[in-house]
Amino acid sequence: MTRQLHLNAFLMTVGHHEAAWRLPESDPFAHIDVRHYQELARTAERGRLDSLFLADSPVLWNSIGRRPAGGLEPTVLLTALAGVTRHIGLIATASTTYNEPFNLARRFASLDHISGGRAGWNVVTTAGLDAARNFNLDELPSHRDRYERAAEFIDVARKLWDSWADDAPLGDKANGRWGDDSKIHPAGHVGRFFKVAGALNVPRSPQGHPLLVQAGSSADGKELAAKYADAVFTAQQTLEEAQAFYGDLKRQALAAGRDPDHIKILPGIVPAIGATEREALALEEELDRLIKPEYALRQLADTLRVSPADLQLDRQLPADLPAEDEIEGAKSRYTLIVELARREQLTVRQLIGRLGGGRGHRTFAGTPEQVADALQHWFENGAADGFNIMAPVLPSGLTAFVDHVVPILQSRGLFRTEYSGNTLREHYGLARPAVILEGA
Numbered sequence: 001m002t003r004q005l006h007l008n009a010f011l012m013t014v015g016h017h018e019a020a021w022r023l024p025e026s027d028p029f030a031h032i033d034v035r036h037y038q039e040l041a042r043t044a045e046r047g048r049l050d051s052l053f054l055a056d057s058p059v060l061w062n063s064i065g066r067r068p069a070g071g072l073e074p075t076v077l078l079t080a081l082a083g084v085t086r087h088i089g090l091i092a093t094a095s096t097t098y099n100e101p102f103n104l105a106r107r108f109a110s111l112d113h114i115s116g117g118r119a120g121w122n123v124v125t126t127a128g129l130d131a132a133r134n135f136n137l138d139e140l141p142s143h144r145d146r147y148e149r150a151a152e153f154i155d156v157a158r159k160l161w162d163s164w165a166d167d168a169p170l171g172d173k174a175n176g177r178w179g180d181d182s183k184i185h186p187a188g189h190v191g192r193f194f195k196v197a198g199a200l201n202v203p204r205s206p207q208g209h210p211l212l213v214q215a216g217s218s219a220d221g222k223e224l225a226a227k228y229a230d231a232v233f234t235a236q237q238t239l240e241e242a243q244a245f246y247g248d249l250k251r252q253a254l255a256a257g258r259d260p261d262h263i264k265i266l267p268g269i270v271p272a273i274g275a276t277e278r279e280a281l282a283l284e285e286e287l288d289r290l291i292k293p294e295y296a297l298r299q300l301a302d303t304l305r306v307s308p309a310d311l312q313l314d315r316q317l318p319a320d321l322p323a324e325d326e327i328e329g330a331k332s333r334y335t336l337i338v339e340l341a342r343r344e345q346l347t348v349r350q351l352i353g354r355l356g357g358g359r360g361h362r363t364f365a366g367t368p369e370q371v372a373d374a375l376q377h378w379f380e381n382g383a384a385d386g387f388n389i390m391a392p393v394l395p396s397g398l399t400a401f402v403d404h405v406v407p408i409l410q411s412r413g414l415f416r417t418e419y420s421g422n423t424l425r426e427h428y429g430l431a432r433p434a435v436i437l438e439g440a
Helices: 034-046 074-082 101-115 143-161 219-228 239-255 277-289 293-304 331-343 348-358 368-379 396-411
Strands: 006-010 051-054 089-095 119-124 169-172 177-179 211-214 231-234 264-273 362-366 386-389
Touching: 006 264, 034 051, 034 074, 034 396, 051 074, 074 089, 074 101, 089 101, 089 211, 101 119, 101 143, 119 143, 143 219, 211 219, 219 239, 231 239, 239 264, 239 368, 264 277, 264 368, 264 396, 277 348, 277 362, 293 331, 293 348, 331 348, 362 368, 368 386, 368 396
Parallel strands: 006 051, 006 386, 051 089, 089 119, 119 211, 211 231, 231 264, 264 362, 264 386
Antiparallel strands: 169 177
């Protein structure tokens, strides 16, 4: 079968652009209304997209004056969306730094059962001191420690998902035997970060293991992804950067003993779509005009680890910014922002506009044909296996993509016209993993 794109719908409040909530069409409180997400889920499934993706963080970021703040817990929300959809995958973000393996393994196995095999887990390690202080910590664990914990966390989750053999439940009414105890294999894990004795209290789920997604692009993030991830969400600004990331991660996956085709690399793109290019650019300009610089300036200063007083709106970034190895938070995103500003010689005001739309992801304004061309060019030139579609305004941006871009991709043979499977793993062309017993 001809290689085809994988497309996910990134659902962020009323749009990925930070000023989307200020448009006349937007409901500033839709992000806490399940009906908003149900409409989006139905639209994305109508477009035959692979999955819905919900970001999350265990902290209230920044000032609530800037944009719709707070959010519904993603696995709870996706459970509600499972009931109004039949095929589309359901991916939730959850932190390995501020959870325990048993709780998350159970939560994602439950979502997989409820959805009939459509659950995915976006594994994050969570940067930021504010999050650490919500969980009995005075300091942020080091970048390396967070990723080593994440690797062990995933190992434990896999043991828990495999602690029931597929044929452990019997339901044998005649002999009064519901299940076979010999088919239960407690995790029995003792490691640096975790001690987990028992088996999971949920039978093995339809996918065996929910799809694993990873979203870090640092050296540690790529190492984790190469070993474990089924899909990687990444932020890349140029074709050359995307090609370099794509090639490097595929090589690392091969070195880790995996088939590189079994790890799907999906850069984010924020497409402002218009019937004409002028209309698309007008939407982008209107959104940028609605950004309040005072909020964005504080956020940028925090990201760059400088004082807001060090940033002048109509000047370029200071020359003496910290080096990446001094950053314990989101290393790869820090470097991306600094390199973007330096490469394009952006003023702070211009950089704020770019980040307000994409937060480091590629932004693109154009007609449906131009958006389709842009996706196809990266896909066919070794930069992507698909894309995380981050509509700048919701629901209109997702509707425009589904109604006008998807049909073009389908007509070119680049995207499915119908779902060929029922599970998220099947959408990605991935086999259901067999139970692997410890020590076998």
